[in-house]
Amino acid sequence: MQRDELNAETAKIPWQELERFFANGTTVYVSPDLDLIDVAIEICRDNKTQMALWMADGSVGQVSDDQAIEWLEANTTVWSLVVKPWVLVQPLKDQA
Numbered sequence: 001m002q003r004d005e006l007n008a009e010t011a012k013i014p015w016q017e018l019e020r021f022f023a024n025g026t027t028v029y030v031s032p033d034l035d036l037i038d039v040a041i042e043i044c045r046d047n048k049t050q051m052a053l054w055m056a057d058g059s060v061g062q063v064s065d066d067q068a069i070e071w072l073e074a075n076t077t078v079w080s081l082v083v084k085p086w087v088l089v090q091p092l093k094d095q096a
Contacts, residue, residue: 006040010081012092015071018080021087022068029067030090031059040083063089 021027030039039060042050054060071078071091079090 003037003041006037006044006081006083010036010079012077013080015068015076015078015089018078018087018089019068019072022063025062026085026087027063027068028086028088029061029063030088032091032093034059034090036079036081036088036090040081040088043083043086043088 018027030036034054039054051060070076077092079092081088
């Protein structure tokens with residue numbers, strides 16, 4: 001996928017609306033320090049090396065139970081992007 005295509009697929013959405021994806025284990029946290037589209041591109045390219053680096057430093061990974069609870073209680077809005085089978089979620093910088 002191209003950057004423009006992926007960018008057009010992003011949406012701001014309340015975390016509450018993504019809980020079902022969290023429940024089935026398909027939500028992936030993306031740090032606000034990263035570009036959501038860059039992460040999506042590397043997933044599409046199956047760039048295991050880059051993904052391993054981001055996962056090792058905690059910039060990308062499964063959404064934790066603690067994050068999910070915190071976001072629910074704070075009524076957090078996230079940027080989201082579907083890169084099947086994953087739903088990438090990134091807290092907005094002012095809510096991070």
